[in-house]
Amino acid sequence: MHFKWNYEPPTQQERLSAEELGEKLSLSPVLALLLIRRGITTESAAKRFFRPQLADLINPFLMKDMDVAVDRLNDAIGRKERILVYGDYDVDGCTAVALVYKFLRQFYSNIDYYIPDRYDEGYGVSRKGLEYARDTGVRLIIILDCGIKAIDEIAYARDLGIDFIICDHHVPDETMPEAVAILNPKRPDDAYPFKHLCDCGVGFKFMQAFAKNNGIPFSRLIPLLDFCAVSIAADIVPVTDENRILAYHGLKQLNQNPSTGLKAIVDICGLNGRELS
Structure with a gap:
């Protein structure tokens, strides 16, 4: 053609x-x-x-429900509740889970992650995943790159005594799940100035807000920016505004000191020693 x-x-x-x-x-x-x-x-x-400068990143607390999400996460850590980081099986979901889990694991040990099997469980919140959460004593699920339409599944989780913080970037329906907090710049009631974050970006903003609230230096987040760069490329979001900042600094991290998993992929692809752009 x-x-x-x-x-x-x-x-x-x-x-x-x-x-x-x-x-x-x-x-x-x-x-x-x-x-x-x-x-x-x-x-x-x-x-x-x-x-692009990291100093130009938008204040994460401008995103609707961010203060509620940070408060609930702080409560879970204070009460030593078990937390599950749950994400979609695609690149955006997996990198988002890796970023959030790796960051929180530095400060809190009672945390696990779960990525559903694409063929056995399908997209979104699976009953098998919820049963895993129940059986392992989870009280808070941070869900990434899915969940914005999981009304019935999240209602079932509430009956099990499990709270949800949704981090999603897909366009929501008119009715959204009854989660503790819904972080999604595409919410019609969200005034966050940049609407095109990938979900790893949404997860990053959540961790940025958590760090800011708890006096954790922003520098602790920089080693995880390579996940954002890979996610931005794989999910084909516009490389503008915040995405451009995250991609620019994420590529620097990917070339200079990549995360273990991404380093393994680079080596397998025979790209070790080459500049990735």
Whole structure:
């Protein structure tokens, strides 16, 4: 199949804007025009595009229910409740589980993880997973990359005495599950300014908020950013705004000091020693 690519010539205003931006940043006219067409029209925006800074990450507490989610997690840790980190079986779900589990495991030992079998249990909250939680004494499930439509399953979990914190990025239905907290920037009632996080990104924001609330240095999260980079690529979310920051610094981590599992995949693929981009 052949495609014909149509190029729309720049308008006079675009040319003028590109010329002005190019002069400020010492860029070629072509590169400056590409920035203008991406909506990057100011010197500061261009600098953020080329050199994304972790300091520009959005305050995680702007996400609806974030304060409730952090409070419930703190309560679980204070009461020494068993916590289960549950996630979807795709790349976004697995990296989200790895990020949240690895971060929390540094500070709390009564924690487990669960990823359902794709063929045996299917997508979402499975009855088998809930039975595993019940049988192992779980009182709080942090669910990642699924759960936003699991109304019946989460109601059943409540009957078992198990609370849910949902971290999802899929568009919710009008009626959402009765979870303790629902972290999802695509909620219609959520004013969080960036709507296109992958779910590993949502999990990262949760851990960022938890760290901030508990006086844990942000630097403790940086070694886990490689999970975000892989998730952003695999889930094909827009590499803009927060995703661009997480991907940029995640790739640096992946190249310099990757997590054990990702390092193994890099080695198996024969990419060891090559710069990943």
